Amino acid sequence: MERLTVDVAIIGGGTAACAAAVAFRETGLTVALLEKRLCGAGASGVNFGGVRQQGRDLAELPLSQRARLLWDGLNAKLGEDVGFEATGHIKLARSEADMAVLETYARDAAEHGLALQLLGPNALRAEMPWLGSAVMGASLSPTDGQANPRVVGPAFARLARRLGAEPREHAPVRHAAHDGAGFTVEAEGVTVRSRSLVNAAGAFGGVVAGWFGEAAPVAPLSPNMVVTEPLPPLVTRSIGVVGGDVYVRQTRRGNVVLGGGRGTADVADGLARPVAATSLGAMEKTLALIPDLAHAQVIRTWSGLDGEMPDHIPVIGPSCTTPGLVHAFGFSGHGFQLGPVVGEILAELVTQGRSASPLHPFRIERFADWRGPYRSEGEIEH
Amino acid sequence: MAEPVVAVVGAGPAGLRATQVLVEAGLCPLLIDEGHRAGGQVYRRPPPGAERPASDLYGFEAGRAQTLHDLADALAPRIAYRPGTMVWSIAKREPAGFALNCLGPQGHGRIAADRLVLATGAMDRALPFPGWTLPGVFTLGAAQIALKAQGMAIGRRVALVGAGPLLPLVAHQYAKAGATPVVVLDVTPVWAKVRAAPRLAAMPATLAKGVWYMLAGALRGQPVRAGVRAIAVEGTSRVEALAWEDARGRRHRVPCDAVAASFGLRSEAQAADLAGCRFVFEPVTRQWQPERSPEGRSSHPLVYLAGDGSGIGGADVAELQGERTALTVLADLGRPRDAAREARLDRLLARQAGFRAALEAAYPYPHHLVETIADDEIVCRCEGITAGALRRAATERDAHEMNRLKALTRAGMGRCQGRVCGHAAAEILARTLTVPVETVGRLRGQAPIKPIPLREPV
Numbered sequence: 001m002e003r004l005t006v007d008v009a010i011i012g013g014g015t016a017a018c019a020a021a022v023a024f025r026e027t028g029l030t031v032a033l034l035e036k037r038l039c040g041a042g043a044s045g046v047n048f049g050g051v052r053q054q055g056r057d058l059a060e061l062p063l064s065q066r067a068r069l070l071w072d073g074l075n076a077k078l079g080e081d082v083g084f085e086a087t088g089h090i091k092l093a094r095s096e097a098d099m100a101v102l103e104t105y106a107r108d109a110a111e112h113g114l115a116l117q118l119l120g121p122n123a124l125r126a127e128m129p130w131l132g133s134a135v136m137g138a139s140l141s142p143t144d145g146q147a148n149p150r151v152v153g154p155a156f157a158r159l160a161r162r163l164g165a166e167p168r169e170h171a172p173v174r175h176a177a178h179d180g181a182g183f184t185v186e187a188e189g190v191t192v193r194s195r196s197l198v199n200a201a202g203a204f205g206g207v208v209a210g211w212f213g214e215a216a217p218v219a220p221l222s223p224n225m226v227v228t229e230p231l232p233p234l235v236t237r238s239i240g241v242v243g244g245d246v247y248v249r250q251t252r253r254g255n256v257v258l259g260g261g262r263g264t265a266d267v268a269d270g271l272a273r274p275v276a277a278t279s280l281g282a283m284e285k286t287l288a289l290i291p292d293l294a295h296a297q298v299i300r301t302w303s304g305l306d307g308e309m310p311d312h313i314p315v316i317g318p319s320c321t322t323p324g325l326v327h328a329f330g331f332s333g334h335g336f337q338l339g340p341v342v343g344e345i346l347a348e349l350v351t352q353g354r355s356a357s358p359l360h361p362f363r364i365e366r367f368a369d370w371r372g373p374y375r376s377e378g379e380i381e382h
Numbered sequence: 383m384a385e386p387v388v389a390v391v392g393a394g395p396a397g398l399r400a401t402q403v404l405v406e407a408g409l410c411p412l413l414i415d416e417g418h419r420a421g422g423q424v425y426r427r428p429p430p431g432a433e434r435p436a437s438d439l440y441g442f443e444a445g446r447a448q449t450l451h452d453l454a455d456a457l458a459p460r461i462a463y464r465p466g467t468m469v470w471s472i473a474k475r476e477p478a479g480f481a482l483n484c485l486g487p488q489g490h491g492r493i494a495a496d497r498l499v500l501a502t503g504a505m506d507r508a509l510p511f512p513g514w515t516l517p518g519v520f521t522l523g524a525a526q527i528a529l530k531a532q533g534m535a536i537g538r539r540v541a542l543v544g545a546g547p548l549l550p551l552v553a554h555q556y557a558k559a560g561a562t563p564v565v566v567l568d569v570t571p572v573w574a575k576v577r578a579a580p581r582l583a584a585m586p587a588t589l590a591k592g593v594w595y596m597l598a599g600a601l602r603g604q605p606v607r608a609g610v611r612a613i614a615v616e617g618t619s620r621v622e623a624l625a626w627e628d629a630r631g632r633r634h635r636v637p638c639d640a641v642a643a644s645f646g647l648r649s650e651a652q653a654a655d656l657a658g659c660r661f662v663f664e665p666v667t668r669q670w671q672p673e674r675s676p677e678g679r680s681s682h683p684l685v686y687l688a689g690d691g692s693g694i695g696g697a698d699v700a701e702l703q704g705e706r707t708a709l710t711v712l713a714d715l716g717r718p719r720d721a722a723r724e725a726r727l728d729r730l731l732a733r734q735a736g737f738r739a740a741l742e743a744a745y746p747y748p749h750h751l752v753e754t755i756a757d758d759e760i761v762c763r764c765e766g767i768t769a770g771a772l773r774r775a776a777t778e779r780d781a782h783e784m785n786r787l788k789a790l791t792r793a794g795m796g797r798c799q800g801r802v803c804g805h806a807a808a809e810i811l812a813r814t815l816t817v818p819v820e821t822v823g824r825l826r827g828q829a830p831i832k833p834i835p836l837r838e839p840v
Contacts, residue, residue, distance in 0.1 A: 276481075
């Protein structure tokens with residue numbers, strides 16, 4: 001059994017956790033990171049790959065805008081190409097009511113400093129002539145884009161290791177506790193003593209919070225993803241729709257990635273699987289948006305496990321029971337873009353006790369009076 | 383109580399024999415097959431109107447082929463037969479059993495089954511060598527499919543290369559079809575065959591057939607050259623010649639217009655993966671396969687396995703296993719057992735297993751060749767990923783496991799989902815890390831088992 005003593009222990013190995021490990025090392029703190037499988041292979045690695053501010057809960061916009069600045073410099077920081085491209089994110093309206101939703105959101109977003117462009121039918125056809133007839137209008141966020149989710153988390157993990165952090169993969173955490181002097185985290189093959197503890201355990205964040213007497217209703221959320229073989233360039237922007245029942249982008253390689261609906265989550269083995277009927281449904285909806293994809297072949301479907309909170313925004317902030325414990329979990333299907341900035345915020349919280357970003361909406365206390373189970377359902381907007 | 387629904391996937395030797403046993407017991411099983419006509423790969427039938435004499439197509443196996451084809455025709459009206467239908471997804475159904483998503487002549491369909499018999503067969507194992515992606519290079523199986531299903535040869539002057547007892551057989555079939563097999567090259571060493579010979583003699587009839595094909599080749603002036611190295615296909619836009627180095631180090635070159643290559647067989651086990659079967663590493667053939675008991679049970683109580691899809695044994699073994707596995711299904715359904723029949727099959731299968739082990743020893747998967755694969759050689763041809771990219775991911779990007787290697791490099795992420803490159807990529811990764819190949823794991827299967835169109839075909 002390995003024993004480590006560090007300044008900060010991190011439970012979880014997603015992008016936010018690995019980015020936090022990097023940020024801690026940059027401030028000189030020693031770090032151990034405990035991941036049950038492989039770093040960046042959970043929700044961080046299997047998501048759609050959208051890097052978007054548009055469509056987020058307004059409470060998330062300050063974080064998301066701060067995160068967006070980091071994405072421009074990510075290749076340089078990580079020393080490898082994570083495939084980020086500011087292709088723009090366009091949210092489509094398929095009815096007058098949808099358009100009204102987009103207009104309202106654009107007004108609200110403008111107050112937060114996010115400039116969106118509303119496109120009517122003619123402007124939209126001129127911009128994207130390949131869209132199907134069901135589309136009536138759209139809202140474009142030109143600064144948003146997409147990236148390759150499979151490489152971002154692992155790249156942060158490697159940078160953390162290069163900087164001297166101690167990531168341990170295949171090391172599921174069995175229990176963690178605070179004994180007055182510090183934290184003890186017991187994982188498979190390793191026990192870590194630390195002064196501070198970060199709970200970045202994703203779908204299991206609620207379990208970890210429970211060890212410290214805090215309620216956090218996290219439901220498993222598994223997006224249902226589909227990808228085609230590589231195709232000639234067609235889909236110029238990352239696409240979402242009002243209502244969120246389908247989302248589509250084309251990778252630099254040419255594959256069209258599409259999603260919509262939910263897979264099944266097996267919390268017992270920590271794995272999620274796509275559902276065939278859901279995949280077929282997303283394929284049909286994609287065809288309605290982009291009829292030119294009629295002859296594409298689907299080569300793979302997949303899912304992954306994220307954690308969703310009842311109000312669809314994450315828990316980020318200090319514990320209200322245990323000094324030294326900081327939470328960041330429950331990103332509710334849209335944490336990919338936030339990952340890098342959450343790493344910085346976690347480091348601010350541990351080293352300074354506060355963050356430059358407004359975190360009040362994400363405090364764990366909002367669930368203190370929560371009673372009963374929570375089941376996640378509905379669409380995951382992109 | 384309604385009759386249980388048993389779905390047999392695959393109508394090759396194993397699937398047909400399993401179906402026969404179930405029908406004899408009074409069941410009406412589903413038989414789902416990608417092929418438009420039953421028979422599988424080895425006994426693949428030409429489409430109606432393009433038939434050729436069975437002796438030309440199947441050689442010594444013509445009688446067996448005819449028997450199985452007749453069996454398929456006799457079974458068809460007594461079962462729910464779904465030819466031309468791909469099972470592309472398998473999911474658990476509550477409270478028990480499975481939901482199969484299929485794509486067939488009528489488009490998408492969903493089939494509920496209480497138990498599954500997976501008889502999904504095998505395909506060639508590929509190993510990259512210079513020029514292997516040039517047009518005109520086929521797998522040995524593809525060369526046979528062209529011949530059996532379409533009455534076509536892959537070329538006029540065909541070179542056959544690789545590792546395995548099927549090379550001289552296909553050379554013979556091509557010669558009979560009027561093509562010219564210009565050379566038959568075996569990369570496995572001569573001593574491996576010499577050493578395995580006594581155990582191969584345990585099945586004298588089968589050994590004799592193999593020897594006959596080799597002798598027939600030698601009489602045509604085409605002896606099998608064993609222990610060759612440095613195979614390279616030459617050509618600018620397609621196959622023009624094959625070059626190699628013989629066991630004594632001399633270079634050779636022969637003009638040809640097509641190459642058929644095979645480095646043994648790999649189980650097509652994606653269906654078992656999706657059905658939730660546990661996999662084990664099979665050290666002799668160096669591949670992960672669904673765990674199968676001698677009686678045909680998988681690790682999943684409602685999934686049964688038979689044939690090459692869960693362990694390479696060849697067509698004769700597949701027939702025996704199909705029969706044996708179906709008897710297990712019947713036993714589990716509470717039907718009366720025929721202990722004598724079970725015992726007879728178990729004896730035959732045990733004898734075949736000894737022969738197969740000797741055959742695998744005679745034609746080992748030439749994993750040592752991965753060292754000779756140059757850094758600029760493409761390994762994953764769907765995505766154009768080179769051996770060098772895989773090696774760099776291992777040494778510079780902490781790729782210590784196959785799914786991580788896939789995520790970082792895209793190897794195995796393309797149209798074939800690693801069915802072609804997966805084994806070679808695993809060997810390269812393991813060699814680079816100097817660890818046993820089983821420690822790098824295997825690519826997880828995901829639906830669809832093979833590509834499906836975005837728009838439902840109708």
